[in-house]
Amino acid sequence: MSENTPVTVIVGGVAGGMSAATRLRRLDEERQIIVVERGEHVSFANCGLPYHVSGTIASRGSLLLQTPAALAQRFRLDVRVQTEAVAIDRAARTITLRDVATGTETSQRFDTLVLSPGATPNTPAALAGDARVHTLRDVADLDRIMESLAATVEDAPLQNAVVLGGGYIGVELAENLVARGLSVTIVQRGPQLLSPLDAEMAAPFADHVLESGVALRLGVEVTGGDAESLTLSDGSVLPADLVFSAIGVRPASGLAAESGLALGPHGGILVDELHRTSDPAIFAVGDVAEKTDAATGEPRLLPLAGLANRHGRAVADTIAGTATPSPRALGTAIVGFRGLTAASTGWNERELRAQGRSVRVMHSHPLSHAGYYPGAQMLSIKLIVDPASDRILGAQAVGRDGVDKRIDVIATAMSAGLSASALADLELAYAPQYGSAKDPVNLLGYLNRNRAAGTDATLQWHELEAALDSGAFLLDVRAPGQLAEGLIPGATHIPVEQLRERHHELPAGRIVVHCRVGQGAHTAARLLRNLGHDVVNLDGGYLTWRDAQRSHAIRDNSPVSTPTPEGATR
Amino acid sequence: MSENTPVTVIVGGVAGGMSAATRLRRLDEERQIIVVERGEHVSFANCGLPYHVSGTIASRGSLLLQTPAALAQRFRLDVRVQTEAVAIDRAARTITLRDVATGTETSQRFDTLVLSPGATPNTPAALAGDARVHTLRDVADLDRIMESLAATVEDAPLQNAVVLGGGYIGVELAENLVARGLSVTIVQRGPQLLSPLDAEMAAPFADHVLESGVALRLGVEVTGGDAESLTLSDGSVLPADLVFSAIGVRPASGLAAESGLALGPHGGILVDELHRTSDPAIFAVGDVAEKTDAATGEPRLLPLAGLANRHGRAVADTIAGTATPSPRALGTAIVGFRGLTAASTGWNERELRAQGRSVRVMHSHPLSHAGYYPGAQMLSIKLIVDPASDRILGAQAVGRDGVDKRIDVIATAMSAGLSASALADLELAYAPQYGSAKDPVNLLGYLNRNRAAGTDATLQWHELEAALDSGAFLLDVRAPGQLAEGLIPGATHIPVEQLRERHHELPAGRIVVHCRVGQGAHTAARLLRNLGHDVVNLDGGYLTWRDAQRSHAIRDNSPVSTPTPEGATR
Incomplete structure (x- = not known):
């Protein structure tokens, strides 16, 4: 290698860094490419780490996707593990590298530098120095966790694990700890699990987590602890062998x-x-870099593996002379817990309202595929649209089947700048075991068109109380057999099929109509409007309202109570 | 109803017709809406019919989604079954309706008329009048089939069923007949199953069908038959209790x-x-109407339930005064057979080449989700792109998991006019049980970018023979452990990891490099090109080549033979 050979140093040998390194070698055989990684392993499967805790991914080795030797052989990369980057002299274009084991420091010249060191997990200040506290970012973390779990198994039959944080990683950890037979509590400072979702969307997921035996402690944080327990901000004490x-x-x-x-x-x-x-001369990708948000154009932290990998590759293109700008980021994410899936893309309603943006919101509860074909599962989907531009701002979905597909389709539509109404026309693959002739995504497009055109006017679950306080009449148009599921207090029941004959029973003034999921109520609302009534449809129907109630009940740690069917119907 | 009440008559009470009728009522309470249906049933689940044959959909009743009475009650529709439309007087705006049972004819005035009578299944002229021959378009067809099957069970233990046609419906029928225990042969005039797919994409599906015990007779058609058999165009005779x-x-x-x-x-x-x-004043939707093709702008027949349903609804909007033009049609379709799925959207390579269009073609064989998470299944995906505009012209996928999702994402990208290269940047939901940090769809985008930029040059499987005949050198760079899967005749084996040391062993002139799926060969091709060689990558690798060989072997009804690993490596 001559002194003039260009040198690229890459700090961080996992998702973004390694994508940059391998792509750069494919584009440029001559360049010297040095990858330094503080840890012992490069190119490991970060997102797979939680699943080794339960043995779902049985072999630790399968998480190690590459070795420095294999990368040297295939890509002629100079991969240095247990090597830390400690200083950059930008004027001299040198970086100081320290051997973690020996402390020896060397100076390395670079022409281009790629920073992809990732992110550092937060730990609560109240537990500083507590040896029970684990984080899970790399293989060394995983090894420590597996060691602790093995040790506890020998010492005691039951282990109390506390997971601090109810985000995607916390939920994945909880799933795998439960599968291992531990008693698990999730402690979450916010009022709900999965803050990328809105409260009413997170509720069915939280219910499922609760049903699996995981305890939830929402709205609290850790303030201290002793050897066997943690103290929470509400004064309660939680047994905790592992944190x-x-x-x-x-x-x-x-x-x-x-x-x-x-x-x-x-x-x-x-x-x-x-x-x-x-x-x-210096690039940064992955969790260390801020992303430009697609909706706001503002910088935003989005620690997502997909973005890290794709941006790493994009940097290689730029260094090799074929710059490809990356589009702004949506932030698409997904999590599973024992068969239930939650996914989201873009912004949620809570965040958008906090930004002061006006939003058009739609909830639906379609089946994952044609109802007459066995195995159809109910999805809950929420779409959030900019009413001025008809642009899709975000989507969320929860269900046992087909969640990833619908969020991926919507994320694709968002990337492409499709309007929400255009979702109606998408030609999605249909046979009864895969979808419906009008797919759930098409239905969202129809809901949006009806709303945009004024064909349908809706009320959100959080607007119901104020509407009723203002004297609106609440009309339940479900089939009688659906009432056993529960009732919204104060509703009067007239099935949609009887409305033409009985609409004279309705009072003057505003009517809020609801059914189970919003579809029958749309038919009813159209009918009543055509007959001269002032009517709005409760968006998402009884199910969305119930999910919202559940979110409050879960937060307040008390069961939701709704009137029994008897006595409330007429 | 006054004499001036507008009247809409809808001919055909299933997908398109009933979507138009119910939407129209929601938009217009006053209008008279008459739906006439020649059969006994409206709004039945056409696409579910084959699955009742096996009992997968156990209840016949679950296929009947609506009754005329229920539609009258909920939507105030005047639904007349067993009523045929026999003449239209366009000048007078009247339609003559005949009661199928009594023969009575009445004249009905209309302001707007919607024609949605569907399509008529073809039957071979050689079997005209043969009572064994069934088609499956409606519930009456299904009832006849179920009756024949029940009768045959009583008469004989084994039944020989022959399915004429190896398209989506034929394959669905075969699946359900096999599940019922029948001995099934598919007779297909063309050289392959599933003509929406290209031959090499259909081959793994055909293999799976063969493995389930279904016999395939390709390239032949029925020329006659007696009471117990059919005669085919190659002179062979096939036992046939049911056709x-x-x-x-x-x-x-x-x-x-x-x-x-x-x-x-x-x-x-x-x-x-x-x-x-x-x-x-007259509209037409569903299988009776030609669609405008998205790629060519030309009329095209696309008998698909999704289009029928969505176009029916669009017609109601237009009649009610809020016209919404429908976009041009892609033609997205999907079929399953015992756990394997095949789907396609847009045009295939065979059709595009026949149209004289130049195409850029990419094959890939990614995993349905991260390989280190249990249950990942290999997909085969093909993307076809207009090299001039980078527009996606079509896509095909086959696999056990995630086929519908990838085709839906690509169909969405096509609808939105996204370029093939933009697939690289889609933010699809990633956790290891759902996908990969670089999803299979992202990978297609990368393949396309490499091709568009000239970073990679490829050869299609059908171009290999000519290249070798012209003296190209075929280089297999797979890992030694992968060779047992089979070899391409004439290949020299040097693993990609040894290429830097051994590339001087390669001859001057063109080198065709291949690996298992195309990815290792891309690394090898880049390396060799950077070292000064003239190299192209065999698109889709060994697996696509093998699938193409299989397609020929299945067509020729003989097993594919490739050299054993011994003797061909060096």
Whole structure:
């Protein structure tokens, strides 16, 4: 290698860093490519780590996707594990690398530098120095967890595990700890699980988590603990043999900051659409870098593996001279828990309202495939639209089957700038075991068109109380057999089939009509409007209302109570 | 109802017709809406019919989604079953309706008329009048089939069923007949099953069908038969207790033609983007109408339930005064056979080449989700792109899991006009049980970008022979452990990891490099090209080549033979 051979140093040898390294080698055989990784392993399956805890992924080795030797052989990469980047001299274009084992430091020249060190998991200050507290970011973390679990099994039959944080990682940890037979409690500072979802969407997921035996403690945080327990902010005490901290991560941007690179508003490295930092010779990708949000155009932290991998590859293209700007990020994510799936893309209603944006919101509860074909499962889907532009701002879905497909289709539509109404016309693959002739995504498009055209006017679950207080009349048009599921207090029941004959029984003034999922009520609302009534449809019907009630009940740790069918119908 | 009440008559009470009727009522309470249906049932689940044959859908009743009485009650529709439309007086705006049972004819005034009578299944002329021959379009057909099957069970233990036609319906019928315990042969005039797929994509599906015990007779048609058998065009005789004709359908456009409405080039009713026929008071939707193709802009027959349903609804909007043009049609379709799924959207390579279009073709064989998470299944995906515009022209996928999701995402991208390269950047939901950080759809985008940018040059399986004949050198770079799967004759084996040291062993001139699926060969091709060699990558690798060989072998009804690993490696 001559002295003039260009050198790219990549800090971080997992998702973003390794994508950059291998792609760069494919584009450029001559360049010297050095990958430094502080840990012992490169290119491991971060997202698979929780599943080894339960043995779902039985072999630890299967999480190690590459070795430095294999990467040297196939891609001629100079991969240095247990090597830390400790200083960057931007003027001299050198980086100081420290051998973690020996402490020896060397200076390495670079032409381009890619920073992909990831993020550092947060741990609660109240438990500083507590040896029970685990995080799970890398293979070393996993090894420590497996060791603790093995040790506890020998010492005691029952183990109490507390997972701090009810986000995607916390839920995945809880799933795998339960599968291992531990007694698990999730402690979540916020009022709900899975904060990317809105409360009423997270509720059925939380119910499922509760049904599997996991305890939820919402709205509290850890304030301290002794050897066998944790104390929470409400004064309660929780037995705790093992503690897992999954309360978010912070970008590992210390080295970048010390080197004078610009950071974004959330502490991540600020980059442009080519992932260039404020120094054009230095790039940053993955959890350390802030992403540009597709809806707001603002920087945002989105620690997602997909973005890290794709952005790493994009950086290689840019370094090799074929710059491809990355599009702005939506933030699509998915989580499973014992057969139930929740996924989201874009922003949720809570966040958008907090931003002061006006939103058009639709809830639906379609079947995953044609109802007459066995195995159809109910989905709950929420679509959030900018009413001015008809642009899709976000979507959420929960269910046992077909959640990933619908969120992927909507995320694709969002990436492409399709309007919400255009979802109605998508030609999705239909046979009865896969979908419906009008797929759930098509139905969202129809709901949106009806709303945009004024064909349907709706009320959200959180607007119901105020409407009733203002004297609106609540009309339940479900089939009589559906009432056993529960009732919304104060509703009068007239099945949709009887409305033409009985609509004169309705009072003047506003009528809020609801059915089970919103579809029958749409028919009823259209009928009543055509007959001269002032009517709005309760969006998502009884099921969305019930899910919202459940979210409150779960938060308040008390069962929801609704009147029994007897006595409330007429 | 006053004499001035507008009247809409809808001919055909299933997918398109009933979607139009119910939507129209929701938009307009006053209008008289008459739905006439020649059969006994309206709004039945056409696409579910084959699954009752096996009992997968156990209850016949669950296929009957609505009754005339229920539709009258909920939507105030005047539904007349066993009523045939026999003549249209366009000048007078009247339609003659005949009661099928009594023969009584009445004249009905209309303001708007919607024609949705569907299509008529083709049957082979050679079997005219043969009582064994069944078609399956409606509930009456299903009842006849169930009766025949029950009768045969009583008479004989083994039944020989012959399915004429190896398209989606034929395959569904075969699946359900096998599940019922019948001995099944599919007779297909063309050289492959599932003509919407290209031959190499259909081959793994055909293999799966063969493995389930179904016999395939490709490239032949029925020329006659006696009471217990059928004679085929190659002179062979097939035992046949029951015969099912699934050799396509023709639009039931007779009434339209007699009424002077313009037909399209394929015999369906010609309509505009609002589904208006050549008479602006008359609309046509569903299998009777020709669709405008998204890629060519030309009329095309696409008898698909999704289009029928959505176009029916669109017609109601137009009649009610809120016209919404329907986009051009892609033709997305899917079929399952005992756990294996095949789906397609847009055009296939065979059709595009026949149209004289130049195409960029990519094959890939990714896993349905992260390989380290249990249960990952291999998919085969094919993407076809217009090299000039980078527009996606079509896609096909076959596999046990995740086929519907990937085709839906690609169909959405096509509808939105996304370029093939933009597939690389889609933010699809990733956790290891659902996908990969670089999803199979993202990978297609990368393949396309590499091809578009000239970073990768490929050869299709059908171009290999000519390349080798011209003196190209075939290089197999798979890992040694992968060779047992089979070899391409004439290949020299050097694993990709040894190429840097051994590339001087390669001859001057063109090198065709291949691996198992195309990815390792891409790395090898990049490496060799960077070292100065003239190299192309065999698209889709060994697996696509093998599937193509299998397609020939299945067609020729002989097993494929490839050299054993011994002797061909070096």
